[in-house]
Amino acid sequence: MMTDPQQIAALEEIIRSRRSCRSFAGQVPDEVLQKIVDSAVYAPFGAGAGIPLKEGRRIFIFRQGTEAMNQAQQIIEAQLRSGASKIGMAIRFLPFLRKKMRFFALRISITAAQGISGLTDGSFYIVVAEKKGFPPLAEQALAHVMENMWLTATAHKVGFQLLSVTNGLARNTQFMDLLGLPPKKWALSGCIVGIPQKQFQRKRKRDTEHFIHWVK
Numbered sequence: 247m248m249t250d251p252q253q254i255a256a257l258e259e260i261i262r263s264r265r266s267c268r269s270f271a272g273q274v275p276d277e278v279l280q281k282i283v284d285s286a287v288y289a290p291f292g293a294g295a296g297i298p299l300k301e302g303r304r305i306f307i308f309r310q311g312t313e314a315m316n317q318a319q320q321i322i323e324a325q326l327r328s329g330a331s332k333i334g335m336a337i338r339f340l341p342f343l344r345k346k347m348r349f350f351a352l353r354i355s356i357t358a359a360q361g362i363s364g365l366t367d368g369s370f371y372i373v374v375a376e377k378k379g380f381p382p383l384a385e386q387a388l389a390h391v392m393e394n395m396w397l398t399a400t401a402h403k404v405g406f407q408l409l410s411v412t413n414g415l416a417r418n419t420q421f422m423d424l425l426g427l428p429p430k431k432w433a434l435s436g437c438i439v440g441i442p443q444k445q446f447q448r449k450r451k452r453d454t455e456h457f458i459h460w461v462k
């Protein structure tokens with residue numbers, strides 16, 4: 247099989263320039279959104295759990311400015327407030343958790359107070375649901391889904407923010423009602439896509455040698 251050096255260089259460029267975007271302005275065209283969500287369908291799934299892809303994956307798109315988006319935002323903000331308060335209590339009364347959770351506790355309390363700007367400035371909030379089965383591979387599969395969409399967005403110069411608060415919404419009956427899915431049977435993952443407010447930062451250089459170990 248012939249390899250295409252230009253294609254390989256382009257892939258490397260996309261992988262290395264992928265960044266998290268947390269401030270958005272402008273509108274992602276629907277055709278570009280379509281390419282991003284199409285790539286989600288091509289991500290791997292845990293076939294060994296015996297759930298066919300067509301039965302086990304759903305992609306939900308919330309468009310900025312719609313009633314559904316407003317509802318999602320309100321549910322997420324409530325979820326963040328309740329998460330921040332539970333973690334705050336945990337580290338106050340359970341000292342052995344303090345060291346482990348302190349960093350995250352501070353982060354979630356800031357996010358709960360400030361809100362997530364992408365939910366008002368991003369063009370779309372995309373939620374992907376993967377049906378849970380055995381072995382429990384749904385969340386891993388969702389990570390692949392998100393990466394496919396993230397790289398596709400990067401190739402189109404579209405900003406992407408993972409929203410891990412979405413994962414916990416799988417147990418939120420109000421949110422699952424909004425999606426029309428029963429709670430507990432599906433895992434969720436979500437992201438915001440939008441036009442980046444700032445130019446993508448310059449490419450990073452990472453010391454790959456630090457991470458790689460040949461096992462002899």
Ligand SMILES: Cc1cc2nc3c(=O)[nH]c(=O)nc-3n(C[C@H](O)[C@H](O)[C@H](O)COP(=O)(O)O)c2cc1C
Nearest residue numbers: 263264265266267268389406407408409410411412
């Ligand atoms: C499992 C996972 C969950 C994440 N959740 C969030 C999130 O909720 N909000 C957010 O802004 N970024 C989130 N991120 C993005 C990371 O913060 C980001 O990838 C990291 O800071 C490196 O920056 P980069 O994406 O620009 O390379 C998440 C990343 C991973 C892998």
